[in-house]
Amino acid sequence: xxxxxxxxxxxxxxxxxxxxxxxxxxxxxxxxxxxxxxxxxxxxxxxxxxxxxxxxxxxxxxxxxxxxxxxxxxxxxxxxxxxxxxxxxxxxxxxxxxxxxxxxxxxxxxxxxxxxxxxxxxxxxxxxxxxxxxxxxxxxxxxxxxxxxxxxxxxxxxxxxxxxxxxxxxxxxxxxxxxxxxxxxxxxxxxxxxxxxxxxxxxxxxxxxxxxxxxxxxxxxxxxxxxxxxxxxxxxxxxxxxxxxxxxxxxxxxxxxxxxxxxxxxxxxxxxxxxxxxxxxxxxxxxxxxxxxxxxxxxxxxxxxxxxxxxxxxxxxxxxxxxxxxxxxxxxxxxxxxxxxxxxxxxxxxxxxxxxxxxxxxxxxxxxxxxxxxxxxxxxxxxxxxxxxxxxxxxxxxxxxxxxxxxxxxxxxxxxxxxxxxxxxxxxxxxxxxxxxx
RNA sequence: CGGGGUGUGGCGCAGCCAGGUAGCGCAUCUGCUUUGGGAGCAGAGGGUCGCCGGUUCAAAUCCGGCCACCCCGACCA
Numbered sequence: 001x002x003x004x005x006x007x008x009x010x011x012x013x014x015x016x017x018x019x020x021x022x023x024x025x026x027x028x029x030x031x032x033x034x035x036x037x038x039x040x041x042x043x044x045x046x047x048x049x050x051x052x053x054x055x056x057x058x059x060x061x062x063x064x065x066x067x068x069x070x071x072x073x074x075x076x077x078x079x080x081x082x083x084x085x086x087x088x089x090x091x092x093x094x095x096x097x098x099x100x101x102x103x104x105x106x107x108x109x110x111x112x113x114x115x116x117x118x119x120x121x122x123x124x125x126x127x128x129x130x131x132x133x134x135x136x137x138x139x140x141x142x143x144x145x146x147x148x149x150x151x152x153x154x155x156x157x158x159x160x161x162x163x164x165x166x167x168x169x170x171x172x173x174x175x176x177x178x179x180x181x182x183x184x185x186x187x188x189x190x191x192x193x194x195x196x197x198x199x200x201x202x203x204x205x206x207x208x209x210x211x212x213x214x215x216x217x218x219x220x221x222x223x224x225x226x227x228x229x230x231x232x233x234x235x236x237x238x239x240x241x242x243x244x245x246x247x248x249x250x251x252x253x254x255x256x257x258x259x260x261x262x263x264x265x266x267x268x269x270x271x272x273x274x275x276x277x278x279x280x281x282x283x284x285x286x287x288x289x290x291x292x293x294x295x296x297x298x299x300x301x302x303x304x305x306x307x308x309x310x311x312x313x314x315x316x317x318x319x320x321x322x323x324x325x326x327x328x329x330x331x332x333x334x335x336x337x338x339x340x341x342x343x344x345x346x347x348x349x350x351x352x353x354x355x356x357x358x359x360x361x362x363x364x365x366x367x368x369x370x371x372x373x374x375x376x377x378x379x380x381x382x383x384x385x386x387x388x389x390x391x392x393x394x395x396x397x398x399x400x401x402x403x404x405x406x407x408x409x410x411x412x413x414x415x416x417x418x419x420x421x422x423x424x425x426x427x428x429x430x431x432x433x434x435x436x437x438x
Numbered sequence: 439c440g441g442g443g444u445g446u447g448g449c450g451c452a453g454c455c456a457g458g459u460a461g462c463g464c465a466u467c468u469g470c471u472u473u474g475g476g477a478g479c480a481g482a483g484g485g486u487c488g489c490c491g492g493u494u495c496a497a498a499u500c501c502g503g504c505c506a507c508c509c510c511g512a513c514c515a
Contacts, residue, residue, distance in 0.1 A: 012464065012476065013450050017508055037507065091439095092514080109515090143439065143513070157515055209515090283515060317515035351474055386475035393475090404474050414474095 001344070003379040007044050010391055021216055022326035023148030025335050029395045031322075038145025038153035045395060046322070048343035050156060053321050054135055056187050056340060057158045064180040064239050066131040066160050071113045073137060077103035079112035083294045092140045106139040111291050111313055114161045118309070119297035125165045128299065128309065129173055133160030135318060147218070149323045150279070156319035162312045165301060167288070170310035174206060174286045175243040177314045181210050181282050182232035182250065188321065189338030190281075190328055193227050193255045197283065206312075210282035211257065214327035217277035222266070223255035225274040279324045286312040335396030336418050344377040346435060347397040349389065351404035353382045361408045365401065365428060372436045393418070401431055 009030040017034075018024035026032045031046030042050055058068065074096065080086035094106040107113070114132060122130065135158045145153050162173035178194065185192035190212045197209040211221055213228075235246065254268055257278070263270065292298065292308040301307050322341075329336045339345065346369060350362040359380075366378045377397060379388045385404070392400050402414040402423065413431050416423035426434070 009448090011449060016444085016450070019509075034507090138515080140514075144509095144511095146509085151514075155515065159515085280515070315515050320515060349474095384473060384475085384477065386477080389475045391476080402474080406474075 001375075001377050003377055004381045006377065008395075009043070010394060018148060020147050020150070020327070021330050022150060022323035025326055025330060025394070026148055026323070029335060032149060034148075038142055038151070040149060040152060040154070045343050049322050049325075049337070049341055050319060052341045052343070053188060053325075054156070054158075054318050057184055057316055057318060058135065060180050060184040060187070061133050061158065061160065063183075064131075064176050066133045068134065069117075069132050070134050070136060071107070071110050071117075073107055073139075074104050075107045075110075075113055077105055079116055079295075080105065083112050083115075083291055085112070092142065094139050094141045108138055108140045109313075109315075110134070110159055111161065111311075112295070115291045115295045115297050115311070118161075118163055119292075119295060122163070122297075122299055122309075125299050125301045125307075128163055128165045129169055130163040131160060131173060131176075133158060133314075147323065149319050150218075150327075152319065155317060158316040158318055160314050162314070163292075163297075164310045165299065165307070167310055170286055170288065170312055171206070172243070174284065174312050175247045176239050177284050177312070178208065178247050178250070179232075179237055179239075179243055181284065181314075181316070183237070184316065185210060185212060185281065186232045188325060188340050190325065191228060191230075192281065193221065193223055193278065194250060195221075195255050195257060196260065206286035208251075208284050209257075209280050210284075211255075211278035212281050212321075212324045212328060213276050213278050214324060215277055216327045217279040217324075219278055219280070220258035220261075221255065221276050221278040222258070222261040223274050223276070224253040224268060225272070226253050227255060228274065279320070279327060280317075281321050281324050282314075282316045284312065284314040286310075330396070333390070334394035337396045337398055339398050342398050343395070344375045344397050346374055346376045346399045346401060347392045347395070348376050348378040349385075349392060349400060349402045350378070350380050351385045351388070351402055353380055355405055355408075357408045358403055358405060361413070361428065362403050365403065365413065365432070368432055369435060372432070374435060399435060401435075 011028045014024050015027045018027055026046060029045060030043055031049065032040045032042055034040055061068070077086055077095070080089070089108070093108055096104045096106060098104055135156070137154055138157050139154050142151065142153050145151055162170065162177070164170040164173055182192060182194070192210045192212050194208040194210050197207045211219070213221070254266065266273065288310055289308040292311055298306040298308050325338065325341055326335050329338060337343070348362060348366055350358055352358040362378065362380065366376055369376045379392065396418055398418050400416045400418060402416070407413055407425055412425040412427055414423040414425050415431050415434060
C-alpha cells in the first residue's frame with residue numbers, strides 16, 4: 001500500500017479525551033474515530049489489526065473443533081422471556097421495538113439464540129458433542145463506557161457455545177476451550193493467565209477469566225512468577241486427548257485478581273509473589289442445563305430418555321484485544337505491534353521522494369517484498385524524513401526499511417526492528433532475505 | 439447511577455470573572471527556500487462560539503432549560 005493513497009489520518013497531538021495509552025495511540029495512529037460514547041468507526045489501519053486478530057482467533061477455534069456460524073445481531077425478546085433473562089439483564093440491554101410493536105433487542109450475548117437453533121435441529125446424543133462459534137458485533141449499554149475500544153458499548157466478540165450429552169463431556173469441551181484460549185493469546189504475543197472467576201449473569205459453576213498482563217491494565221493481579229516463563233505454544237496439543245492433565249498443570253500455579261487475592265490464604269510468601277496489572281480478554285463458563293432446561297433443548301440418550309444438554313459458553317473480546325495488545329506493547333513514540341497482529345509487516349520509507357535513485361530503489365524493494373507475499377506500507381510521500389520516521393514509529397509496524405541517498409549510493413537500505421535495536425545498513429538483497437526469511 | 443468537569447475552525451487551547459471587531463499554536467492550501475528524525479519565510483482559506491429560550495442598544499461572555507462528551511467511584515468481553 002502506498003502511503004500517499006492510504007486513508008491514514010494520524011494526529012500529531014493527543015486528543016484531550018484519551019486517557020490511557022491504547023485509546024490515545026489508536027486515535028493518533030488513525031485506527032479509530034469515535035462516533036458516540038463507547039461506539040467507534042474502524043479506519044483502514046485499525047480494521048486491518050482487528051481482522052488479523054480475528055483470524056488468529058478463528059484459526060484456533062477451528063483447530064479446537066469448533067464450527068463458525070453467524071447469528072443475528074437483533075434478537076426477539078421472546079427468546080429471553082423463555083430463559084428468564086429478559087427481566088434480569090437490566091439496562092445494559094439495548095431494547096428495540098419494531099414497527100409491529102414487537103419487542104426486540106440488540107444482542108449482548110447469544111445463549112438464547114444458539115439454544116433455539118440447537119433445539120430445533122438436534123435430536124440425538126449421536127449428534128453430540130457440538131461446538132458453534134461466531135465473531136460478531138455485540139452491544140451492551142454500559143453505564144460508563146471508557147478507555148476507548150477497551151470498554152465500548154459496541155464491541156467485537158468471538159463467542160462460542162458447547163453442547164454435550166453429560167457433565168463429563170461438557171468438562172472435556174470446557175478444557176478444550178481453556179487450552180485454545182491460552183494458545184490464542186500466546187499467538188498474539190500476550191502472556192495470559194487464567195483465573196478462577198465468578199459466573200455472574202451467565203450462571204454456572206465452572207468459570208475462568210483470562211487476564212492479559214499489561215502494566216497499564218485496569219485490574220491488579222497477583223501470581224506465581226512462574227507464569228511469566230510459561231509458553232502454551234511449546235506444548236503439542238491433540239484436542240482428541242484428555243486435556244485434564246494440561247488444564248491441571250495450567251491451573252496449578254497461584255493467580256488471583258485483587259478482589260480475590262487474600263494475603264492470609266495465599267500459598268506464596270509476599271516477596272515471592274509477582275504483582276502486576278492485567279486486562280480481562282476472555283471468559284469461559286460451564287453452566288450445565290441452565291438454558292437447555294428453560295428452553296427445552298433436549299436430546300435422546302442411548303437409553304431412549306430425553307435429557308437436557310449440558311452447555312458452556314466462551315467469549316473473547318476481539319476488539320478489546322486490539323487495545324490490550326497496545327497496552328502490553330507500546331513506548332513513548334507509539335505502538336509496537338507484534339508480528340501476529342501488525343497491520344503491515346514492513347514500513348518502507350523513501351527518505352528523498354522525487355530523487356530518481358531513491359524512487360527506483362524503493363519501487364524495486366516494494367515490488368519484490370509485495371511479490372514475496374509481505375504486506376508493505378510504502379511511504380512515498382514528498383515529506384520530510386522526520387515526519388515519516390515519526391509516523392512510522394507511531395503506527396508501530398514491526399520492521400522499518402529506510403532508503404536514502406547515502407545508502408542508495410552504496411547499494412544499501414537501513415533495516416530496523418520497531419521493537420528495539422539499531423538500524424542496520426544492509427545491501428538490498430540482504431534486507432529482502434531478512435524480511436522474507438530466505 | 440452518585441460525585442466532578444468540559445463544550446470556541448480538523449486537533450490542542452486562550453478569550454467568559456469585569457457584555458462591545460472571535461484569537462493563538464498545530465494541521466490544510468499557494469509560492470519560494472530547504473531536504474536523513476514532526477523545517478523556514480511570505481501569503482491564503484476555514485468558526486451558526488453544543489442547542490433552545492431569556493436579559494440587554496449589544497451575548498462566546500450574564501440568567502434559565504436541554505443535549506453531548508470526558509474524568510473519579512460502584513458494575514462488566
